[in-house]
Amino acid sequence: MLECRACQRKTLNLFLSLGQMPLVNRFIEPEALSCDEKRYPLDVAFCHNCGMVQLADVVPPTEMFSDYLYFTGASEPMRQHFLSMVTEILESVGASEGDLVVDVGSNDGTLLSQYPGWVRRLGIEPSSNLAQEAERHGITTMCDFLNVAAANRAVELHGNATIVTATNVFAHVDDIRGFLDAAQVLLGGSGALVIEVPYLLDMLTNVEFDTIYHEHLSYFAVRPLLGVFESQGFEVTSVKRIPVHGGSLRIYVRPSRNPQHSPIAKEFVSAELEAGLGTNAPYRRFATNVAAIRSRLCELVISLKDSGEAVAAYGAPAKGNTLLNYCGITADMIDYVTDTTPAKQGRYTPGTRIPVVHPSALVERTPDYALLLAWNYKDSILKKETEYRKNGGKFIVPIPYPTIV
Ligand code: DWN
Numbered sequence: 001m002l003e004c005r006a007c008q009r010k011t012l013n014l015f016l017s018l019g020q021m022p023l024v025n026r027f028i029e030p031e032a033l034s035c036d037e038k039r040y041p042l043d044v045a046f047c048h049n050c051g052m053v054q055l056a057d058v059v060p061p062t063e064m065f066s067d068y069l070y071f072t073g074a075s076e077p078m079r080q081h082f083l084s085m086v087t088e089i090l091e092s093v094g095a096s097e098g099d100l101v102v103d104v105g106s107n108d109g110t111l112l113s114q115y116p117g118w119v120r121r122l123g124i125e126p127s128s129n130l131a132q133e134a135e136r137h138g139i140t141t142m143c144d145f146l147n148v149a150a151a152n153r154a155v156e157l158h159g160n161a162t163i164v165t166a167t168n169v170f171a172h173v174d175d176i177r178g179f180l181d182a183a184q185v186l187l188g189g190s191g192a193l194v195i196e197v198p199y200l201l202d203m204l205t206n207v208e209f210d211t212i213y214h215e216h217l218s219y220f221a222v223r224p225l226l227g228v229f230e231s232q233g234f235e236v237t238s239v240k241r242i243p244v245h246g247g248s249l250r251i252y253v254r255p256s257r258n259p260q261h262s263p264i265a266k267e268f269v270s271a272e273l274e275a276g277l278g279t280n281a282p283y284r285r286f287a288t289n290v291a292a293i294r295s296r297l298c299e300l301v302i303s304l305k306d307s308g309e310a311v312a313a314y315g316a317p318a319k320g321n322t323l324l325n326y327c328g329i330t331a332d333m334i335d336y337v338t339d340t341t342p343a344k345q346g347r348y349t350p351g352t353r354i355p356v357v358h359p360s361a362l363v364e365r366t367p368d369y370a371l372l373l374a375w376n377y378k379d380s381i382l383k384k385e386t387e388y389r390k391n392g393g394k395f396i397v398p399i400p401y402p403t404i405v
């Protein structure tokens with residue numbers, strides 16, 4: 001019996017199985033199409049002691065984050081998001097000329113490049129292809145996973161940080177206490193750690209089951225996190241909900257010898273208990289809703305294909321591969337998927353073998369329908385693709401329930 005990653009009690013209840021799933025960011029090269037990629041069980045559990053939601057199985061991070069094909073900079077809305085995040089952090093935490101700011105899981109350096117030139121910037125990124133891309137953009141980057149040893153090396157070379165950020169990283173980490181210990185080393189007793197993670201309440205409410213995949217070990221709510229922050233010498237100073245990635249939390253914590261979380265943290269806990277996150281009910285409801293999406297989406301795509309409609313997909317996000325594989329939607333039903341990431345173009349989606357092509361294909365080929373796998377950017381995409389829609393093209397938005405726009 002697995003123990004809970006947050007409270008370390010053996011109190012996990014499995015509530016959803018998405019089957020044997022390939023690694024969703026492992027897009028297949030043409031020459032590897034005949035090989036069967038590895039699949040792993042994708043089962044989700046919740047802890048009935050502290051409420052933490054987590055995967056039942058852990059895939060070694062080196063399997064997932066070596067040659068990583070998710071480039072933050074490929075999504076323009078993410079640049080905007082990080083610019084507003086950095087502006088908010090500098091206003092609320094503050095920094096002086098020459099201070100060090102560190103981004104953990106810094107990807108291609110998109111977040112760090114939003115800081116003004118008067119701070120010193122350091123990325124810590126385990127994927128060598130991304131670390132090199134960041135260096136090409138002038139962002140000093142340590143190619144490493146964050147742990148205490150790496151943090152000590154960073155401090156030796158660059159000094160302590162005033163600000164440490166970790167966006168869509170903390171949920172990817174198995175040893176969250178070790179991660180926080182390393183953040184303490186980077187901060188040296190002062191400054192702030194700012195964490196962004198997808199919010200469990202949004203995932204359950206909007207049935208965002210496709211955001212469940214092996215990279216995401218934890219699905220956080222505030223309640224299970226408070227004890228973890230306290231035990232590692234951090235106090236929560238601010239929490240806010242933000243819309244990015246289908247709904248996330250931005251949590252500010254700072255080192256403290258006697259952690260006293262801000263009242264806002266307790267407000268989140270009450271709202272989470274109010275929403276029933278401490279009971280089985282929302283998880284059972286979620287599993288039922290996931291099954292309903294699968295049957296509706298399959299029925300819709302199959303009926304469109306049977307009527308001779310051309311169906312493509314738009315955006316090849318990691319989550320799209322959970323959705324396609326779980327729903328059994330393959331290259332027989334989807335002709336191609338467009339994506340702005342050069343490293344994904346020319347490859348095929350894992351498990352479903354749909355070719356990934358340049359976004360220009362949408363207007364050049366004008367498929368009757370495009371399954372919007374990158375639904376978390378729906379507003380900006382619908383605005384951007386007016387020509388496709390003017391030519392009669394329609395989007396199928398799969399989440400929170402399949403609809404045609
Ligand atoms: O946690 C993670 C999240 C934050 O990012 C990582 N584990 C992996 C990744 O997940 P994802 O791939 O689901 O993230 P996105 O940002 O939803 O991916 C969007 C994809 O769509 C990218 O491949 C870029 C592409 N895209 C596009 O083709 N046209 C994006 C936009 C905005 C577009 O207009």
